Amino acid sequence: MVPAEAAAGDIWAFFALVLMPDIAYWRYPNPPGDRVLATDLTRHVFGRLWWRAQLVHEPGESEPYAALGILGEAAFDQIYARRKALGGSPYLVKGILKVWRDLDRTGMDERDLLRDFLKRLLRLAPFMAFDALDERQLNAELWRTARDSVRALSG
Template sequence: MSLLYPRLLRARAKELAEEYRTLDLASLTARWSAYDDSAVYVATGGARVQPDQLTELRQTVLDLAERSGYPNPPTQDQKTTFDLTLAETLHRNMQLAPAEAAAGDVWAFLALILLPDVAHWRYPKPPGDRVRGSDLTRHVFGRLWWRAQLVHAPEDASPYGALKVLGESAFDQIYARRSALGGSSHLIKSILRVWNNLDLAGLTERNVLREFLKRLLRLAPFVLFDGLDDDALDEELTAVAYETIAGILSNAGATDREAAERARKATARCAPGSLSTPAEPAGSAFGEWLVDALIRTGVTRERLATKLGVTPAAVSAWLNGRSNPREPLKRDIAVVLGMAPPSESRSE
């Protein structure tokens, strides 16, 4: 059963956020409580969390903070360890429904009433959005619950293992676009699977992710991501990653062939079923020709798929050398692109 948490009214949250910026940790510790006169609950949606449960939650979070140096200022490594551990702990223990977790007032109560000392230890003299819940991508606790929610895979041996795939700023990029991406945890988990197997040596991860998400958003109106199984979705996102990397390198001055080769190397480990040792490509000659042809003609993977009546994932498999189209389809491709395919490519 999900629990309902007290919500700190905005005027009260603003008042406390300003007042607390001038207090030291000892004073803040003296101010914590499991109750506040201005706190309210929504009428329905679960059972109200009890004061003893809130007290237990506080002690659990405080224990984690102490392992990371509390009350002394934490190092960067201690901050990272605390955040990753706390993300899993909050998600496991709070019994929050996503609708409840989307309410900033809930997180304002945690940061300003239940755990003001821990919140201000993690972010000394914090700006308002770190404690008031006005921006959940920035909130000291709310952002961590949502990171865990986005990656949680209960069927896996390590349900929260993907928390370590991306850093905080990368998760912020994904979380900020969750509405446009349909809020799909299925899609988010696929992004993390693909991302975990990309070879981004020599590239800036933040820039690649930003461009990757832009391309994904353009694709979103045409692809029902939740309708694809894991392998098909991973295939789709691998193709988006390939195009992203090739595009970034081309814009940076690489030749078309250099960009295509680097993009192929970057995504070689992302194919479903070959995450450890990539198999030899089945039709690399045709794949190389098709990459060149798309770049030269300016035809996108999606447009070619539409013209041929196939899925973008099928085109991706040709581009990455995992399969080849049969001869009749090769002729159709040649017509669409106005270029003859290599005669030595074998079909499958």
């Protein structure tokens, strides 16, 4: 499936209601409408999984979906829910995941740290075109922001 098709809610509604309703209802036995009707792709039972895999896919790697193991589903949703500013860019998402993977989070509440990190990136987004930065520049900016979050939450 190409991203243009994956952006269409009716495709995902068809998957959940016609092709695989047994799987959709196994995953969410009493789903709210957005889980199966695809009114919000960030919440759809299949759409959210496809987009998560699409955003982390590294075609040249031996394990092209290895980055899926860096954050759990709920934590990844924190990024994807901010898709207009952060979660819509595979380049930025991959950069965030690489920093998160290597960041020393010992003794920190990971959920609070991730939220703080993303809030800081959201504040930067109107002033910085993350996708226009080369890999070195993006990496430096993400590391600076992550360290600011660690310092802020460390006391």
